[in-house]
Amino acid sequence: MKNPVDFVHLINEIPLGILILDTDRRVILLNRAFEILSGFSHSTAYGVQCHNILRSAACISNCPVLSIQDDNRPVSCKTDMINLDRQRLPIRMTTAALIDNNNQITGFIETVEDIRLSQHIEKIKSSAYSFANIVGRSPQMEKIFQTLPVLSQSDASILITGETGTGKDLVAEAIHQTSGREAGPFIKINCGALPETLLESEIFGHQKGAFTGAIENKPGRFKLAHNGTIFLTEIGDLPLSLQVKLLTFLDDKIIYPLGSTAGFRANVRIIAATHRNLEQMVERGLFRKDLLFRLNVARIHLPPLREREGDIRLLIDHFFNSYTQQLDKKINGFSKDSLMILLNYRYDGNIRELKNIIEYAVNISNNSTIEINHLPAYLLEAPLSHSTGPDLIYTSTGTQNSHLNQENFLHNTKKSSGEPETWSLVQRQIIMDALKKTNGKKNEAAKILGWGRSTLWRKIKQFKIDS
Amino acid sequence: MIHKIIIPLFHEEVAPRFDLASEVLVILLSKGNVIEEKKTIVLPRPSADELCHLLLSENVNTLICGAIEEEYYQFLKWKKINIYDSIAGNWALALEHWQKNVLKCKDILLTKMAEGKYV
Numbered sequence: 001m002k003n004p005v006d007f008v009h010l011i012n013e014i015p016l017g018i019l020i021l022d023t024d025r026r027v028i029l030l031n032r033a034f035e036i037l038s039g040f041s042h043s044t045a046y047g048v049q050c051h052n053i054l055r056s057a058a059c060i061s062n063c064p065v066l067s068i069q070d071d072n073r074p075v076s077c078k079t080d081m082i083n084l085d086r087q088r089l090p091i092r093m094t095t096a097a098l099i100d101n102n103n104q105i106t107g108f109i110e111t112v113e114d115i116r117l118s119q120h121i122e123k124i125k126s127s128a129y130s131f132a133n134i135v136g137r138s139p140q141m142e143k144i145f146q147t148l149p150v151l152s153q154s155d156a157s158i159l160i161t162g163e164t165g166t167g168k169d170l171v172a173e174a175i176h177q178t179s180g181r182e183a184g185p186f187i188k189i190n191c192g193a194l195p196e197t198l199l200e201s202e203i204f205g206h207q208k209g210a211f212t213g214a215i216e217n218k219p220g221r222f223k224l225a226h227n228g229t230i231f232l233t234e235i236g237d238l239p240l241s242l243q244v245k246l247l248t249f250l251d252d253k254i255i256y257p258l259g260s261t262a263g264f265r266a267n268v269r270i271i272a273a274t275h276r277n278l279e280q281m282v283e284r285g286l287f288r289k290d291l292l293f294r295l296n297v298a299r300i301h302l303p304p305l306r307e308r309e310g311d312i313r314l315l316i317d318h319f320f321n322s323y324t325q326q327l328d329k330k331i332n333g334f335s336k337d338s339l340m341i342l343l344n345y346r347y348d349g350n351i352r353e354l355k356n357i358i359e360y361a362v363n364i365s366n367n368s369t370i371e372i373n374h375l376p377a378y379l380l381e382a383p384l385s386h387s388t389g390p391d392l393i394y395t396s397t398g399t400q401n402s403h404l405n406q407e408n409f410l411h412n413t414k415k416s417s418g419e420p421e422t423w424s425l426v427q428r429q430i431i432m433d434a435l436k437k438t439n440g441k442k443n444e445a446a447k448i449l450g451w452g453r454s455t456l457w458r459k460i461k462q463f464k465i466d467s
Numbered sequence: 468m469i470h471k472i473i474i475p476l477f478h479e480e481v482a483p484r485f486d487l488a489s490e491v492l493v494i495l496l497s498k499g500n501v502i503e504e505k506k507t508i509v510l511p512r513p514s515a516d517e518l519c520h521l522l523l524s525e526n527v528n529t530l531i532c533g534a535i536e537e538e539y540y541q542f543l544k545w546k547k548i549n550i551y552d553s554i555a556g557n558w559a560l561a562l563e564h565w566q567k568n569v570l571k572c573k574d575i576l577l578t579k580m581a582e583g584k585y586v
Contacts, residue, residue, distance in 0.1 A: 022583075048579060
């Protein structure tokens, strides 16, 4: 651009309310979008202190301009304003200092975003059986769905526990996305992924010259997460020396980069997660008790998938729909047998494992249904889940009775032998029992099992029962 | 005839938000707009509902305030309270303007300054 840009014209074209303030927080300039939002014209607002024009709740309770004067870092918050039409509007307000060439504050800029529409979309998105991207309708998950919105609105530290693959990361991200810090950064640190020496500089940053190789200042993840959320995953793997440093931060909210005496006050919300039993680690002296107490302000325990009644079927359908759409496959659903296997599998890897199985099956299947041979082979050999419960009856309605028959067979078989069986062995036993009961009449055995005659015949061949 | 005015306060100014005011000034004026009594009530918490209740229980005739939501504005109007809303500035000046019968809704009674200069 050869000629200077007309600044007023430029900000008028931005579809976001903008207020430019002087150092006394008086309005110097406002753009067209702000005029529309607030009802105040530029001539009315010019020279007036911003709280009389913006009239937001944040102006009264915790003026963002005053809070950034200490460290010159932008502040973003969700609040509301009342305009001249007496309408209360939910807004997202971001305030930043305007700095001149001599590093002096010459004023402030405030952007005001009307978030009515996004709030409306959020309401539609948060439909039944889900919160953000978390799916579930079991009583355990419903309880969590009720707690999450409340916790997300607070600033309390949260400890998320649960087995691997239960969705700890997803929950942490959902909490951040639905909190007032949504506009701020969400920084994830895997405490188990980096060696101890690197981890400290990674988390807290370092000063130039703090150690050999520290050729420049590094801000550290805590500084980067200012006004946002920091997610410490695998907190159980955090070395004891860093646990002390984290503890200090939780106490006074000030971080000291490696080799620096000047602290930085970071406005960060902490969410920690682990699959380890921290209480046991405390007993063994591997985790600091006081850190556990500080992190454990609010705890969310994510149940393993095998304990989530009815959720396996819901999640199977959820991932099936999502992968068939993604891969553009014309698959109608699962065959009775494959569904049976999926519903009765133990899922030690929880939702992550289920998701991978469905992705594999959808990828492999070329038919209109997903058959047993489309499932990963290890599923057919793996021991069955012992928490069969209601999931067994979450099959298509027409075949409920036959599956209940199968269930009886299953229970009888399980009772007869104390050792864990594979699905193939159990199926073989079911067929044998049915044939014994019907004196070898395949038609009647097929009826009892709820299969077609050809299915039974095929399985007899497969398990070499006829020989 | 006694006239009662309430002004929600934010320091020495009319509170920018009716629903967020934590203290209110109650002024009693006798015939000729002479101030008979003036008292400040500190509210237990900022609340538009509780403030409306206070206005009704105190039999207030006039409310001078900053931003107020339409719902509360209409309710108070229905309760025959005169409302001067979206007033910005010192409460004493606002009262003076009211006494002189020149106060209007959306009045900004502040000395306008920009970058240290009067405008």
